[in-house]
Amino acid sequence: NAGVMQNPRHLVRRRGQEARLRCSPMKGHSHVYWYRQLPEEGLKFMVYLQKENIIDESGMPKERFSAEFPKEGPSILRIQQVVRGDSAAYFCASSDTGMTGGPGANVLTFGAGSRLTVL
Amino acid sequence: GEDVEQSLFLSVREGDSSVINCTYTDSSSTYLYWYKQEPGAGLQLLTYIFSNMDMKQDQRLTVLLNKKDKHLSLRIADTQTGDSAIYFCAEKRSGTASKLTFGTGTRLQVTL
Numbered sequence: 001n002a003g004v005m006q007n008p009r010h011l012v013r014r015r016g017q018e019a020r021l022r023c024s025p026m027k028g029h030s031h032v033y034w035y036r037q038l039p040e041e042g043l044k045f046m047v048y049l050q051k052e053n054i055i056d057e058s059g060m061p062k063e064r065f066s067a068e069f070p071k072e073g074p075s076i077l078r079i080q081q082v083v084r085g086d087s088a089a090y091f092c093a094s095s096d097t098g099m100t101g102g103p104g105a106n107v108l109t110f111g112a113g114s115r116l117t118v119l
Numbered sequence: 120g121e122d123v124e125q126s127l128f129l130s131v132r133e134g135d136s137s138v139i140n141c142t143y144t145d146s147s148s149t150y151l152y153w154y155k156q157e158p159g160a161g162l163q164l165l166t167y168i169f170s171n172m173d174m175k176q177d178q179r180l181t182v183l184l185n186k187k188d189k190h191l192s193l194r195i196a197d198t199q200t201g202d203s204a205i206y207f208c209a210e211k212r213s214g215t216a217s218k219l220t221f222g223t224g225t226r227l228q229v230t231l
Contacts, residue, residue, distance in 0.1 A: 004161070033218070042123070042207055042221035043162070056218065091161055108219070110154075110161035 002027070004094050004111035005074075012117045019079040019086070021114045025094030032075045033108060034067060037089040049075060082118045089113045123210060123222035130228045137195040139225045141208035146189055148210040152219065153182065153193045156205045165193070165206075195227075203229045 005024040013019050025032050030051050035043040045059040049069035060067065064082075069075040079086055093108035124142045131137045143151065149170050154162040168175045168182045168191075175182045181194040191208055205226050209219040 035221075040223070042223045043209075043219075045218035045220070048218065059218065093162075107164060107167075110163070112159070112161045 004029075004092055004109050006090075006092050006111035006114050008114060009112065010115050010117070012119065013082050014119050015083055016081050019082050019116055019118075021077040021079075021090050021092075021116070022074040023077070023092030023094075023111060024074040025092075026096075026109050029094035029096050029109070031095045031097065032069050033093045033095075034075075034077050035091045035093065037091060037113070039088070043091060046077075079116070082116070084118045087116055087118045089115045123208060123220055125206075125208060125222040125225045127223070128226050128228070130230060131198050133198060133200060133229055133231055135198055137193075137198045137202070137227055137229075139193045139195075139206050139208075139227065141191040141193075141222050143189050143191060143208065143210045143222075144220070145210060145212040146186065147213040149213060150211040151182075151184065151191050152209040152211075153180075153191075154207045154209060154221075156207065156224070158204075162207065198227075198229050200229045200231070203227055 004026055007022050032049045034046040036046055037043045047060050047067045048056040052071050064080045066078045091110050091113045093110045095108050150167055152167040153165045155165050156162050166177050166180055168184050173184050179196045183192045205224040207221050207224045209221045211219055
């Protein structure tokens with residue numbers, strides 16, 4: 001049973017290019033969360049998605065960032081026209097139920113992250 | 120304040136106990152968590168505690184919660200070199216069902 005799979009593990013982009021980060025949740029998990037970790041900082045919540053729906057995007061920058069979790073295939077975090085400040089590790093997590101339930105429902109399984117470097 | 124605060128670095132000798140501290144922000148946070156991050160890896164959930172508890176023990180790990188001071192600690196008994204990692208505390212704040220708020224992490228270095 002593979003865990004949360006993220007790819008690519010490392011991505012280098014020049015300023016102005018697009019970055020696409022992919023996340024396949026654990027088998028049986030239909031809830032996906034994206035977090036960003038800037039150097040020397042903790043993780044910051046970006047977005048929470050269920051299949052085909054964005055549930056909470058309160059942590060997403062208003063411009064250039066978008067996320068989707070289609071009916072088939074992985075969740076995608078897309079960053080358009082990247083800037084140096086986008087350089088960070090982007091972590092995806094998944095859960096089998098949403099974050100509103102009891103303790104069991106609040107366990108997130110994290111992927112190994114995608115490290116984006118913008119030159 | 121808005122931030123979950125942790126000290127940045129802790130060094131202990133192998134076999135000693137480690138205590139990692141965290142000050143969180145929301146007195147009505149429902150759950151508090153400790154995650155471990157090894158180099159180049161994702162976060163691994165170590166343990167969590169309900170806000171109505173003041174202590175939880177799980178093998179070498181002991182979590183203490185002081186709600187009055189909004190202080191959380193993680194004690195690792197008999198610390199091993201394999202415990203070297205970054206440890207993050209996180210809170211689930213009331214009214215924010217979808218997200219965890221993480222601290223900045225404490226880097227634990229275990230020396231021989």
